[in-house]
Amino acid sequence: xxxxxxxxxxxxxxxxxxxxxxxxxxxxxxxxxxxxxxxxxxxxxxxxxxxxxxxxxxxxxxxxxxxxxxxxxxxxxxxxxxxxxxxxxxxxxxxxxxxxxxxxxxxxxxxxxxxxxxxxxxxxxxxxxxxxxxxx
Amino acid sequence: xxxxxxxxxxxxxxxxxxxxxxxxxxxxxxxxxxxxxxxxxxxxxxxxxxxxxxxxxxxxxxxxxxxxxxxxxxxxxxxxxxxxxxxxxxxxxxxxxxxxxxxxxxxxxxxxxxxxxxxxxxxxxxxxxxxxxxxx
Numbered sequence: 001x002x003x004x005x006x007x008x009x010x011x012x013x014x015x016x017x018x019x020x021x022x023x024x025x026x027x028x029x030x031x032x033x034x035x036x037x038x039x040x041x042x043x044x045x046x047x048x049x050x051x052x053x054x055x056x057x058x059x060x061x062x063x064x065x066x067x068x069x070x071x072x073x074x075x076x077x078x079x080x081x082x083x084x085x086x087x088x089x090x091x092x093x094x095x096x097x098x099x100x101x102x103x104x105x106x107x108x109x110x111x112x113x114x115x116x117x118x119x120x121x122x123x124x125x126x127x128x129x130x131x132x133x134x135x136x
Numbered sequence: 137x138x139x140x141x142x143x144x145x146x147x148x149x150x151x152x153x154x155x156x157x158x159x160x161x162x163x164x165x166x167x168x169x170x171x172x173x174x175x176x177x178x179x180x181x182x183x184x185x186x187x188x189x190x191x192x193x194x195x196x197x198x199x200x201x202x203x204x205x206x207x208x209x210x211x212x213x214x215x216x217x218x219x220x221x222x223x224x225x226x227x228x229x230x231x232x233x234x235x236x237x238x239x240x241x242x243x244x245x246x247x248x249x250x251x252x253x254x255x256x257x258x259x260x261x262x263x264x265x266x267x268x269x270x271x272x
Contacts, residue, residue, distance in 0.1 A: 090185070122182055
């Protein structure tokens, strides 16, 4: 993997757009954020494992009926391949902190989600953090 | 993505090898299962987010000191790119059922982990299942 700060900023922007869509309850944005050519999957805490675009989008339609006030923190890009990357981050929902995996694929120039999982993490922060980082 | 049953069987085999290594407390196998060229990350339930091979391998060294009797069920391949795939599956640990994301990358011919996250899922099964499936 060649270090490409522009690429990684675009991935972090897509990641933040995902959480902005959740906060806004914006199903149009959410739908556009998910890959349409590649297969997708999603694991919400306490839900069955969802595989396939129809089930994944339907789950977000349910969740966004009462948009959770989620904020993402400490997002880090783990650049696996040229057109694909993981982002790991924390999700803050009230007093709850979750850890999330978001997998992005570049489809026709846009970074789009192919997978999301959120689950419990330790509450403690490992270090003070100011800005998103790229891991290389 | 071209449908390639041989490829997908190899990915499911790597996925089962990962859980076999956990059950056996086999750190040599676990170390070999993780990518060594690509960056890696891991999210264990209740742990901080781990990024980087040293932290990930150290976490498994801690966990495998008392190997959990984990079984994987209902593994499904979500084939994202030619040399990279997600597997989603359930993890059965005693009476606990977790949902897991395992991200595999082909490195020098072998399918190796670049990411693992496990977290709570619903206990109910969506449908009876007999064998691992490939999603296309």
